[in-house]
Amino acid sequence: MAYKIVKSQCTACAACEPECPNNAIREKDGTFIIKPEKCTECIGYFDDPQCVAVCPVENTCIIDAGCPRYQATA
């Protein structure tokens, strides 16, 4: 699965954008979004998903149940 950003919660502070090891986060229409196909949940990079760890608003970067878990291509 990938993470997603709850639009109504996002303050557009941009803290998550540079922390993402996959460059999966960008600004769109005034808030930030995560490109699910790029998100690895930070597995292989960090112990914690970086967007969740740095976000100032709780429950804003959440697991997107609609997206299949990231699989690294061999």
Add this chain to the structure above:
Amino acid sequence: MRKAIDVSIGVVQEMKPLDKVMQKMAEHKGCGMSAGSGKASCGSAAGQGDLAPEVWEKVKNHPCYSEEAHHHYARMHVAVAPSCNMQCNYCNRKYDCANESRPGVVSEKLTPQQATRKVLAVASAIPQMTVLGIAGPGDPLANPEKTFKTFELISKAAPDIKLCLSTNGLALPDHVDTIKNLNVDHVTITINMIDPEVGAEIYPWIFYKHRRIKGREAAKILTERQLQGLDMLTERGILCKVNSVMIPGINDRHLVDVNKAVKSRGAFLHNIMPLISSPEHGTVFGLTGQRGPSAQELKDLQDSCEGQMNMMRHCRQCRADAVGLLGEDRSAEFTTEKIMAMDVNYDADTRKAYQQMVEQERRSKVAARQDGLSQLAGETSDIRVLVAVATQGSGRINEHFGHAREFQVYELSTGGAKFVGHRRVDLYCRGGYGEEDSLPTVIRAINDCHAVFVAKIGGCPRGELIQAGIEPVDRYAHEFIEQSAFAWFKGYLDRVKRAEIRHAARGDADIRQGAYVVA
């Protein structure tokens, strides 16, 4: 320099010929007003005793570092740094209201290019704007690329503007050399504790080395990084101010230790600010009902730290996109939309000419203060009173009571006048709207004062002030503040001596917490 201090604290019997005094005063251009005890009265007051002349040269025109300068010079903040690397219990980034005046709040964020355009637009419109700060709305050093790009662009486009930044200090040690290389003049670090146990009550988490760290561990890292950063800055000769938020019951007593720690590491100014914690701000402290200090509690703490180092008392805890003199906010005149449409003509010569005029005004003020102080020569009395002043700047009593958004408060004694703070109030006079409700609010805000100096006041509020025991004084309209205050104080002492009135202490006053309503 030492002599100038003596003069400013009123050792009138040693007074030099006026022109010499003027020259000394002009050299120091600090607050110069001081308590009879001879201790420093404010940011730039009698601090020359332990400050090198080159430090004075740097702070004398900085409104945030010199109480005296803040009557004359303006600053602006550009909101290029939205991200933060930690959470404070007094901050809520989600809430963002244009009517709100407190740190961490902005109406729009800017790119470094937009910020540069805005600085030039403001510098053209407000020639006394001499200082550009980056203070957020997040942490400038959690956005190093945007922050430093902005400084770089502005120092090229407007080299006469001083640069400063305000940080929580977590990332500071990583950036000190860049700060030095970009000629940033002043850095403010917010240090609320040096004890991780206290810190755990203030900071729920930090984001450090790719981890969210909580509690005591987080506070321990934070305090180590802050003090390391402070050491590194002072080693490199960069001026450091320390801001502390006074949170009663959590760090109020502890701030005396913080004061000693930052003083010993070379911070030159300490600014203890009251906690802002209304429930409607949605902060943790707002929601838990953590109260802020009263005016008296804040003053007592500031006074108890004053023997250690210079204390700042004129901070307005302004927004990260504030523009104008401290106490006024003209940011609404300079939105991105408006600055893009403006015809910006940055003319360094015009600015310089205007600033020379300001310097002339400041010299007249110093002379007027000296003249006023000489009226108190020979008076001996233990009486100390607070007075409130309605002013629009320039060090004069030039605001209508009903138009005042804040009152400046001075403590008067036979030793002189000392700026002790300001009290924010909503506009009392708003075209008839809400007048009945707001007058008691104003009275509560200046309830510890014996008199209020105004340019003009209506009959109805005059009566109510008198009833509340506060004397409305409008006979010094448009005169210099200190000179008028001394003249009034002399009259007050005379009336007490003749037993026309009885001197009695006044009560405490409120520090306004709510939204700052711009008319």
